[in-house]
Amino acid sequence: MNATNDSRPTLLVVHHSPTPLLRAVRDAALDGARHPEIEGVNVRVVEALDATAADVLAADAYLLGTSANFGYISGALKHFFDSTFAEYNAAAEAGDVPKGRPVSWWIRGGYDVTGAAKAIRSLTTGFGWEIAAEPVEFVGEPDDATNEKLLELGGTMAALLMDPTTDPTMAQTMDQTMEDPR
Numbered sequence: 001m002n003a004t005n006d007s008r009p010t011l012l013v014v015h016h017s018p019t020p021l022l023r024a025v026r027d028a029a030l031d032g033a034r035h036p037e038i039e040g041v042n043v044r045v046v047e048a049l050d051a052t053a054a055d056v057l058a059a060d061a062y063l064l065g066t067s068a069n070f071g072y073i074s075g076a077l078k079h080f081f082d083s084t085f086a087e088y089n090a091a092a093e094a095g096d097v098p099k100g101r102p103v104s105w106w107i108r109g110g111y112d113v114t115g116a117a118k119a120i121r122s123l124t125t126g127f128g129w130e131i132a133a134e135p136v137e138f139v140g141e142p143d144d145a146t147n148e149k150l151l152e153l154g155g156t157m158a159a160l161l162m163d164p165t166t167d168p169t170m171a172q173t174m175d176q177t178m179e180d181p182r
Contacts, residue, residue, distance in 0.1 A: 008042045009161035012055055013154075015065035016048040016076035021141070025108050026065050028147045029136075032154025033063065041161045048076035053087035061102040062129060063157045068109030068116035073123075081123045092128055102132030102160050106150060113137045133157055 011033055017026040033043045046055055048066070056062070066077040091097045103124045107113045117137050124131070133156040136149045 006042045008040050009060040010042040010044050010058060011061050011063060011158050011161055012059035013043060013045045013063045013065070014048050014051045014077070014080055016067065016074040017065060022067055022108060025106060025142055025150060028142070028150035029063065029065065029106055029154035032151040033158040035155050038155065038158045038162060040163055041158045043158060048074065048080040051080050051084065053084040056084045056088050057091055057097060060161055061132065061157055063154065064103065064105035064120065066105070066107055066116065068107050068113040071112065071115035073107070073116045073119050085127065088127060099128040100130045102157065103129035104131055104133040104135050104153060104157055106136040106153060108142070109139045111139060113139060132160055
């Protein structure tokens with residue numbers, strides 16, 4: 001059961017979106033996660049500086065969002081990883097949470113996202129999470145194609161948590177996504 005006392009599986013969206021541009025990027029991904037065809041999934045949205053280990057432990061999948069700052073992820077998202085790792089790792093080692101939980105992310109950079117992408121891959125690997133949908137990593141203003149990718153990213157991550165008996169076509173889409181998430 002997740003932190004909201006809701007029995008539905010939870011997609012935890014942890015982000016750092018301090019500007020109107022970054023909030024628009026976040027909202028595009030959330031539009032996908034909250035698509036009307038996605039049923040039975042709790043989408044919990046938490047600012048990176050407010051997220052706790054309890055949030056992470058209660059979730060079933062993770063969608064992360066950040067800007068690329070000076071070749072790295074935002075300090076807020078790094079704080080999220082730093083402040084939740086010990087408790088999450090202890091629970092994972094005790095067998096209280098399964099390894100390989102699904103994760104993906106978006107990164108928006110002004111000039112480059114290479115260092116931020118490398119960092120987030122390393123950090124999520126350290127948590128034992130597995131990339132479940134193609135991350136959206138881009139530079140500059142999001143165009144229509146980027147917004148569509150963000151919508152698909154959010155939708156895919158939420159759909160992974162749906163009960164496959166709810167919508168057989170969603171289950172087929174989930175299977176195809178899991179076969180080749182990149």
